[in-house]
Amino acid sequence: xxIHSLTTRFLLTLLLSTALPFLAFxxxxxxxxxxxxxQQVVQVFLPQLAQQAADEIKAQLERIEQAVGMLRNALMxxxxxxxxxxxxxxxxxxxxxxxxxxxLLADGAGRVVGQRLHPRLDRETPASREQxxxxxxxxxxxxxxxxxGRVAGAWWGKRHLSEFLHRTPNKExxxxxxxxxxxxxxxxxxxxxxxxxxxxxxxxxxxxVLDQTAQFLRQDxxxxxxxxxxxxAQGHYLAHTERANYxxxxxxxxxxxxxxxxxxxxxxxxxxxxxEDRRAGFASVDKPPFEWWxxxxxxxxxxxxxxxxxxxxxxxxxxxxxxxxxxWSMVASRAILRPVRRLAVATESIARGDLSTRVPARGRHxxxxxxxxxxxxxxxxxxxxxxxxxxxxxxxWAEMARQVxxxxxxxxxPMRMSAQLLARAKREGDPREPELTERLIRTVLEQTDAxxxxxxxxxxxxxxxxxxxEVLDADDILTDAQRHFAGMAEIGNARVEFAPGAAGAQVRVxxxxxxxxxxxxxxxAIEACRAGDGPRDRVTMVRVTSAPTDAAVxxxxxxxxxxxxxxxxxxxxxxxxxxxxxxxxxxxAICRRILEAHGGHIALETSGPGRTVFRFELxxx
Ligand code: ADP
Numbered sequence: 366x367x368i369h370s371l372t373t374r375f376l377l378t379l380l381l382s383t384a385l386p387f388l389a390f391x392x393x394x395x396x397x398x399x400x401x402x403x404q405q406v407v408q409v410f411l412p413q414l415a416q417q418a419a420d421e422i423k424a425q426l427e428r429i430e431q432a433v434g435m436l437r438n439a440l441m442x443x444x445x446x447x448x449x450x451x452x453x454x455x456x457x458x459x460x461x462x463x464x465x466x467x468x469l470l471a472d473g474a475g476r477v478v479g480q481r482l483h484p485r486l487d488r489e490t491p492a493s494r495e496q497x498x499x500x501x502x503x504x505x506x507x508x509x510x511x512x513x514g515r516v517a518g519a520w521w522g523k524r525h526l527s528e529f530l531h532r533t534p535n536k537e538x539x540x541x542x543x544x545x546x547x548x549x550x551x552x553x554x555x556x557x558x559x560x561x562x563x564x565x566x567x568x569x570x571x572x573x574v575l576d577q578t579a580q581f582l583r584q585d586x587x588x589x590x591x592x593x594x595x596x597x598a599q600g601h602y603l604a605h606t607e608r609a610n611y612x613x614x615x616x617x618x619x620x621x622x623x624x625x626x627x628x629x630x631x632x633x634x635x636x637x638x639x640x641e642d643r644r645a646g647f648a649s650v651d652k653p654p655f656e657w658w659x660x661x662x663x664x665x666x667x668x669x670x671x672x673x674x675x676x677x678x679x680x681x682x683x684x685x686x687x688x689x690x691x692x693w694s695m696v697a698s699r700a701i702l703r704p705v706r707r708l709a710v711a712t713e714s715i716a717r718g719d720l721s722t723r724v725p726a727r728g729r730h731x732x733x734x735x736x737x738x739x740x741x742x743x744x745x746x747x748x749x750x751x752x753x754x755x756x757x758x759x760x761x762w763a764e765m766a767r768q769v770x771x772x773x774x775x776x777x778x779p780m781r782m783s784a785q786l787l788a789r790a791k792r793e794g795d796p797r798e799p800e801l802t803e804r805l806i807r808t809v810l811e812q813t814d815a816x817x818x819x820x821x822x823x824x825x826x827x828x829x830x831x832x833x834x835e836v837l838d839a840d841d842i843l844t845d846a847q848r849h850f851a852g853m854a855e856i857g858n859a860r861v862e863f864a865p866g867a868a869g870a871q872v873r874v875x876x877x878x879x880x881x882x883x884x885x886x887x888x889x890a891i892e893a894c895r896a897g898d899g900p901r902d903r904v905t906m907v908r909v910t911s912a913p914t915d916a917a918v919x920x921x922x923x924x925x926x927x928x929x930x931x932x933x934x935x936x937x938x939x940x941x942x943x944x945x946x947x948x949x950x951x952x953x954a955i956c957r958r959i960l961e962a963h964g965g966h967i968a969l970e971t972s973g974p975g976r977t978v979f980r981f982e983l984x985x986x
Contacts, residue, residue: 375702379694384687391683395676402672411646411661411668412630418578418593419648419659425570426652429548430519432463433564437550440470440479440562444554451479465564466545467498467529473512473558475503486530497529502563511551511561521654522547524603527565539608544568571595572604575659579606582663587670590643591663598624598656616660620645624658634665644668704732708739720747765823768941768949772819775947776812783808815947818888822951825881826940832875832962836986839872839911839918840865846883846909859891859905870913871986878959879983882967883909883922885952886979890924892945893977917982921970928972937969956981 439457443450455468466486470479477500486494502508510516526536527545535543545565552560575593582591594605600616615621619635622645630648637643645662666673707724714722722743726736783805790798843865850861887907894905908923929937936942938957943950953967960967960981967981 375698376691376694380691384690387690388683388687391679391687395679395683398679399672399676402675403669406668406672407634407644408632411644411663412632412648413646414578414582415593415646415659415661416630416648418574418661419650419657421574421578422571422595422650422657422659423652425574426650426655429463429564429566429570433465433519433548433550433562436468436564437552437562440560441552444552444560455479455481463566463570465566467527467565469499469502469529469563470552471502471508471561471563473554473556473560475501475505475508475512477502478560494530497532499529502561505563507547507549507563508561511549512559514551514559516551518550520547520549522549523655524568524571529565537612539611541568541572541604541608541611544611546571568604575604575606578659578661582661588663588667590667591661594660595650596658596660598658600624603657620660620662622647624649642666701732704736708736711739711743715743715746720750764941765827769819769823772823772947772949773816776815776819779808780805780812819949821881822949822955825955826951832878834873834875836871836873837876839867839870839913839983839985842872842874842876842879842883842920843909843911845876846880846887849880850884850887857891857895857905858902859894859907861887861891861907861909864908864910867911867913867918870918872918872963872983873986874963874983875959878963882956882959882981883920885956886922889952889979890922890926890977893926893928894924896927896945913985915985917965917984919980919982921978921980923976923978925975926977928974928977929969934969934972938967 436455436457440451440455443453451470455470464483465481466483468479468481469477472478477498480498482494482498499505503512507520507522510520522545524544524546526538526543527547530545531543538544544567546568547563547565549561549563552562554560575595579591579593582588582593592606594610594616595603596616597603600621602610602613602616605611605613617638619637620633622631622633624631624647628649630646633645633647635643635645642665643662644665645660647658647660650657650659704724711722711724720743723740724736726733726740783801787798787801787805789795790801795801843863847861847863887909890907891905894903894907906925908921910921910923912919912921933944938953939950940954941950942954957967960983963983965981965983967979970978970980972978
């Protein structure tokens with residue numbers, strides 16, 4: 366129990382001191398990392414990406430502006446100075462990427478004096494396209510604005526389906542190529558009136574920026590759900606990576622954010638009508654006169670996948686490390702506690718008396734040292750105990766021999782004296798010879814009885830004979846003792862009454878041994894009465910009874926002798942304790958040993974002048 370609690374304590378200490386703080390750290394680091402990554406991805410990455418796309422579109426518009434500016438300069442030179450022909454000026458090499466779909470040059474009166482069509486335009490046959498191209502643009506808003514000087518620099522036209530390129534414009538077109546946007550500059554002429562150069566660009570120039578951004582997001586960043594769009598400040602779609610949105614018009618409500626003009630990029634989490642969590646980043650295209658915004662959005666789970674993957678890895682690593690720590694500490698604690706447990710078991714075994722117990726003690730560590738010390742101690746204890754046992758055995762035998770010699774001397778003295786008396790009477794012709802002969806015979810009989818008893822006591826005490834148990838009627842023990850006792854010389858003038866009262870109860874006993882118990886008690890009772898102060902010929906009353914209880918049979922041996930004095934009582938059952946000159950002190954010790962071997966016990970129940978009761982009990986069958 367103690368060892369187990371040691372293991373538990375060890376584990377708890379380890380958990381509290383290492384695993385828990387480690388887990389807490391892991392947990393904190395995970396939460397912190399997740400939050401930071403989310404911030405990075407969501408609050409920084411998406412708006413930044415939108416900003417990049419917005420900057421790209423701005424640069425695109427500026428390049429377009431530059432290209433048309435170059436064209437304007439070439440035309441201005443021709444119109445002012447004569448020089449090359451208009452056609453040559455119109456063919457001026459614009460940066461290849463920004464070739465306009467259509468360039469128109471109008472003079473101060475609005476007459477179209479030059480035109481340039483991109484060769485890739487094959488939507489209409491050349492002949493019919495010629496018909497689409499205007500001869501006069503005086504009524505066009507861009508011409509009016511620039512010709513009359515209402516717009517200082519450049520005039521920008523928004524996304525539209527141009528009447529110059531399409532005979533019947535399809536207002537529901539999904540194809541960015543169908544859409545155009547325009548840029549016009551005024552061109553000073555020799556007269557006071559200003560001409561206008563007007564260029565139409567394909568909306569593809571804008572769409573490409575969006576598509577590239579989306580491609581980067583989908584392929585390089587791994588956000589397959591990413592979409593990129595261009596809208597105006599009023600929340601109308603102008604371009605979208607999903608072409609379907611070309612005819613959609615307004616941004617869905619959940620995506621419509623208040624967009625500050627020319628403000629910082631904005632981050633916006635939202636849930637779609639289909640219940641999908643997404644996040645968007647907005648950035649404004651800082652190119653007047655446009656109030657355009659780029660929007661980039663993707664699904665939340667995709668955006669946060671990396672951070673969640675990372676945090677899961679961290680959590681996994683933390684948990685695995687904690688498990689390894691705990692397992693390792695369990696193994697370590699077992700390794701430490703196993704020898705300790707062995708020592709505890711060995712100690713208990715030694716305490717139970719098995720001095721041959723040893724523990725394995727290999728190795729150089731402290732526990733092995735402890736084991737060796739334990740084994741040394743057990744060895745010493747073993748040999749010392751053996752020495753002690755031998756010494757005790759010798760002492761016990763010496764004591765026994767001394768006692769036997771002493772006991773045997775006592776009955777010999779009266780026999781020798783009687784014999785000497787008889788011999789003298791015979792020699793002297795003493796007339797008391799027959800009487801003395803009678804006395805000698807009686808003395809010899811009495812003393813040989815006593816010697817027989819002494820011999821029997823010692824033999825029984827030294828080692829009881831093999832026990833044969835049989836089930837007897839409880840009262841049989843009394844009748845058996847009565848029968849044996851009847852023929853014994855020591856009865857003298859004692860009156861021994863047997864009163865069996867346990868009819869029907871049975872006990873499992875060795876008949877011989879129980880007889881010995883009763884005879885010992887009877888013998889003691891009679892002797893005690895004789896040793897009392899009363900006259901020698903007083904009639905001694907001894908009573909032997911039996912009575913059943915629920916679980917046992919109680920036997921009592923009562924006498925009317927002088928009783929057992931107070932200081933003698935605690936020692937009554939000690940071996941060799943006697944108050945008699947001819948006693949061995951073994952009688953009661955033998956009684957107790959026999960009764961305990963039968964599962965019973967014996968005690969002095971009452972003792973006082975005139976009444977002494979020894980009581981013993983045997984369990985019922
Ligand atoms: P022993 O009879 O050889 O002395 P026991 O062990 O039988 O040895 O008895 C020990 C002592 O107990 C006796 O010497 C005696 O003093 C005391 N004793 C035993 N029975 C009685 C009794 N019935 N009345 C008084 N004293 C007793």
